[in-house]
Amino acid sequence: MQPLILTFQLALIVTAILFVLGVPLAYWIAFSRNRFKYVVETLVSMPLVLPPTVIGFYLLIAFSPQYFLGHFLESFLGVRVVFSFTGLVIGSVLFSLPFMVNPIKAGLQNFPLALMEASYVLGKSPWETLRRVILPNIKPALLTGIVMAFAHTIGEFGVVLMIGGNIPGETRLASIAIYNEVEALNYDTAGLYALILVAISFSILLVFYYLNRKPLKIF
Amino acid sequence: MIKLRLKKEMHTPIGKEWLDLDLNISKGEFITLYGESGAGKTTFLRILAGLTQPQEGSIEVDGEIWFDSRKKINLSIQQRKTGFVFQENSLFPHMTVRENLEYACGDKKYHSSIEEWMGAMGLKGLEGQKPDKISGGQKQRAALIRALISRPKILLLDEPLSDLDMNARFNLQDEIIKVYQKTKITTIMVSHDLSEVFKLSKKVFVIDRGKITKSGSPQEVFVNNDLSGKFKFTGEIIEIHKDGVINILTLSIGNHVAKVVASDEEIFGLTVGSKVIVAAKAFNPIILKA
Numbered sequence: 001m002q003p004l005i006l007t008f009q010l011a012l013i014v015t016a017i018l019f020v021l022g023v024p025l026a027y028w029i030a031f032s033r034n035r036f037k038y039v040v041e042t043l044v045s046m047p048l049v050l051p052p053t054v055i056g057f058y059l060l061i062a063f064s065p066q067y068f069l070g071h072f073l074e075s076f077l078g079v080r081v082v083f084s085f086t087g088l089v090i091g092s093v094l095f096s097l098p099f100m101v102n103p104i105k106a107g108l109q110n111f112p113l114a115l116m117e118a119s120y121v122l123g124k125s126p127w128e129t130l131r132r133v134i135l136p137n138i139k140p141a142l143l144t145g146i147v148m149a150f151a152h153t154i155g156e157f158g159v160v161l162m163i164g165g166n167i168p169g170e171t172r173l174a175s176i177a178i179y180n181e182v183e184a185l186n187y188d189t190a191g192l193y194a195l196i197l198v199a200i201s202f203s204i205l206l207v208f209y210y211l212n213r214k215p216l217k218i219f
Numbered sequence: 220m221i222k223l224r225l226k227k228e229m230h231t232p233i234g235k236e237w238l239d240l241d242l243n244i245s246k247g248e249f250i251t252l253y254g255e256s257g258a259g260k261t262t263f264l265r266i267l268a269g270l271t272q273p274q275e276g277s278i279e280v281d282g283e284i285w286f287d288s289r290k291k292i293n294l295s296i297q298q299r300k301t302g303f304v305f306q307e308n309s310l311f312p313h314m315t316v317r318e319n320l321e322y323a324c325g326d327k328k329y330h331s332s333i334e335e336w337m338g339a340m341g342l343k344g345l346e347g348q349k350p351d352k353i354s355g356g357q358k359q360r361a362a363l364i365r366a367l368i369s370r371p372k373i374l375l376l377d378e379p380l381s382d383l384d385m386n387a388r389f390n391l392q393d394e395i396i397k398v399y400q401k402t403k404i405t406t407i408m409v410s411h412d413l414s415e416v417f418k419l420s421k422k423v424f425v426i427d428r429g430k431i432t433k434s435g436s437p438q439e440v441f442v443n444n445d446l447s448g449k450f451k452f453t454g455e456i457i458e459i460h461k462d463g464v465i466n467i468l469t470l471s472i473g474n475h476v477a478k479v480v481a482s483d484e485e486i487f488g489l490t491v492g493s494k495v496i497v498a499a500k501a502f503n504p505i506i507l508k509a
Contacts, residue, residue, distance in 0.1 A: 118309040120296040121268050122323045123369070132322065136313045 002169055003177035004196060010085070010173065011153040014092040015100075018149045019142075021093070022100035027130065029101070030108035045098045052095060056162025059091050063163070083165045088173070091159045099148040107141025108134065140212055147208040151201060220246050221373065221405065225266060225276030225286075229429060231257040238262055238273075238429040246281065249399050249406045251416045251437075254426035260409040261306075263426070264375045267407070268303050269296035280372055302366035302374040302404070306381055308358045310350040316361050317346040323365040336364045339401075340394060356387030360394060367402065376408035380415065385474050392418055413441065413453040413494045414473060442496060450499040456491050470497060 029041050047055060063070040063081035073079045081087040111134055119129040135142065157175040164171030166180060174193050181190035221244040229236045238259040244250055252260045265271040267278065267285075275288040285294045310319050320333050337343050340360045350358055359379050366374060376395070380388045392415060399406055410416055416423050417437045425433040425440060433440045442451055454472035461467075466481045468489075479497060489495065 114305050114307060114309045115311060117270055117296075118303070118305060118311070119322075121270070121299075121301055121303040122365070123297045123300045123325055124322075125297060133311055137311070 003172050003174045003193065006085075006169070006172065007154055007174040007197075010088055010092060011150050013089055014096060014153045015146055015150045017089070017093050018096060018100040019146060022097070022104055022145060022149075023130075023135075023142075026101045026104035026108055030105050044101050047095045048098050052156070052158025053162055055095055056091060056159040059087070059094070059159070059163045063087060063090075082163060083167060083171060085164075085170055088160050088164045088171055091163045092153050092156060095156060095159045096149045096152045099152045100145040103141045103144040103148065104138070107138035107144075111138060143208065143212065147204060151204055154197065154201060220244070220279075220281060221267075222279040223267070223276070225273040225278065227259075227262060227266060227271070227273040227276075229257075229259055229262055231428075233257070236429045238266075240276075240429075240431060242424065242431060242434075244405060244407065246405055247403045248422060249420050250408070251420040251423045252407065252409045252426055253411065253413070253416050253423050255411065258426040259429045260411075260426055261377055264303070264377050264407065264409060267299075267373070268301045268375055269294060269299045300369070300371055302371035304359065304362050304366050304374075304376045304379040306378045308350065308355070308362070308382075310358055310361055310365070312350055315347050315349055316342065316353070319350070319361060320365055320368055323368050325369055329368050329370075332368060333364075336368060339397075340364055354387065355383050356391055359383065359391060363391075363394070363398065367398065367404070372405065374404045374406040376406065378409050378411070380410075381412075388415075389474060395419060413437075413455075417441075417453055442498075450497075450504070452497045454495055454497055456489060456493050456495060459486060459489070459491060468495075470495065472497060 025040075025044070029037050029044070060082060061067060063073070065071050065074050065080070065082070070081060073081060079086060081090060115133060115137070116129055119133045120126075124132070155175065156173070157179070160171065160173055161176055161179075164173075164176075166172050166176050172180070174197055178190045178193045178197075181187070181193065223243070224241045225238070227238040229238050236257075236259070240259075240263065252263060254260050262271060266273050269285070272293065273286070273288070276286070277284065277288065278286040280299075284290070284292050285299055286292060310316070311322065314322060316337075317333065320336070321330060324330055324333070333346075337346060340363070342357060342360055342364075345353055345357060345361075350361070353361070362379065363376075380391055383391065395406075395408075396419060398404075408419060410419075421436055423434065423437050423440055424431050441453070452472045454470040454477070456468055457471050457476065458469040459466055460469070466483065466486050468479045468481050468486065470477050470479055477497075
């Protein structure tokens with residue numbers, strides 16, 4: 001059970017971090033007139049096209065104690081990123097970023113400008129408008145971001161294997177455990193993990209699509 | 220007192236135009252802006268509210284400078300806090316009518332006036348309804364209260380009645396007059412409906428392609444002065460029917476439809492949809508008790 005619990009712990013933490021990061025980032029991309037936003041937008045979507053091993057490889061290099069960033073983190077802050085749970089969180093946040101940011105960005109871009117302006121002329125700041133007017137009206141987009149980021153984190157393999165390795169109780173996630181058991185020819189255990197992952201992922205997505213069948217009615 | 224002088228480039232369907240305005244509006248006046256679509260009426264309101272920035276000029280409201288391109292002063296939309304009623308429904312869909320109004324209050328001290336406003340505007344009993352459950356007219360009433368409830372310095376109405384049917388429209392016109400008489404708030408209303416202009420305002424500015432071409436009372440501006448009509452109405456042509464040597468015009472005047480005979484010279488240049496003035500000269504109507 002340990003790999004499954006670890007997987008869901010990771011997915012929860014990653015989704016929470018992504019929500020906090022994703023909303024402001026999506027807001028900035030949706031409404032900023034800064035020229036560089038297209039660069040940021042592109043970077044956010046890179047994990048969609050790159051093989052996970054590429055991101056995993058760069059993270060592994062960046063956070064390796066042999067190089068500057070990894071060395072700095074380890075010697076001054078005592079944090080080891082590679083082959084640790086922290087590393088999995090960082091890798092997963094980067095890798096699932098587009099799954100959180102893109103739906104929220106789309107929700108914000110489709111939000112009627114007149115409602116935002118109506119809030120501004122009532123003397124409300126952009127922050128208050130976001131919190132009290134925009135976010136409550138784009139709940140389907142927020143839900144999509146949350147579910148997709150969560151589900152995608154559960155399904156990760158390449159990035160987490162590259163940066164986290166295969167340490168039981170620390171970095172051995174369900175997806176890695178399956179690979180591990182198959183390598184060891186323990187097909188029964190692998191099959192059990194696989195079945196549980198299928199069942200849980202199916203349930204999450206089924207509930208999500210059911211809730212979103214009439215996007216505006218349920219809220 | 221609003222003193223305003225501004226220049227703003229507009230992109231219209233027929234190309235670039237300059238909105239070039241220089242006008243003063245006294246405190247407590249009810250002004251209408253009349254003009255074709257694309258003339259710059261809405262842009263003018265948006266500039267006042269701070270939603271759009273002019274290239275140059277200055278805006279002064281009651282001695283306070285809201286915008287000055289030379290001194291680089293530009294009060295934010297929030298600081299100007301104008302009362303703005305948009306053309307389309309702009310109530311927040313996730314809030315009830317009451318929550319919409321409370322959101323607008325900001326300060327709790329205005330909460331007590333919500334009941335009073337709802338009653339005065341005929342919205343009693345709808346407090347708990349979401350906007351999609353009430354009619355277009357009710358939505359715009361709620362939007363009007365929302366714009367007024369925290370006592371803005373100016374009220375800007377951007378064709379708030381244009382999406383309403385005739386009846387709702389007339390009712391809301393009466394409400395706007397009532398509200399204005401009660402609050403005496405400086406009001407600027409955009410309209411391209413002549414009967415509305417006549418009914419609501421004492422002063423009208425006609426905007427054409429970004430410039431003010433005429434201003435004054437609706438009578439002075441629209442009614443041909445050498446016409447000594449005892450009766451004058453503005454209406455819109457619904458149908459032109461040629462019958463032998465005469466033409467029969469069907470006109471919509473207020474919420475009535477009337478048929479009028481016209482000669483070929485009279486209807487020259489008129490088409491269905493043209494705004495016309497219908498006046499009667501030298502006749503005395505019969506008055507009957509209704």
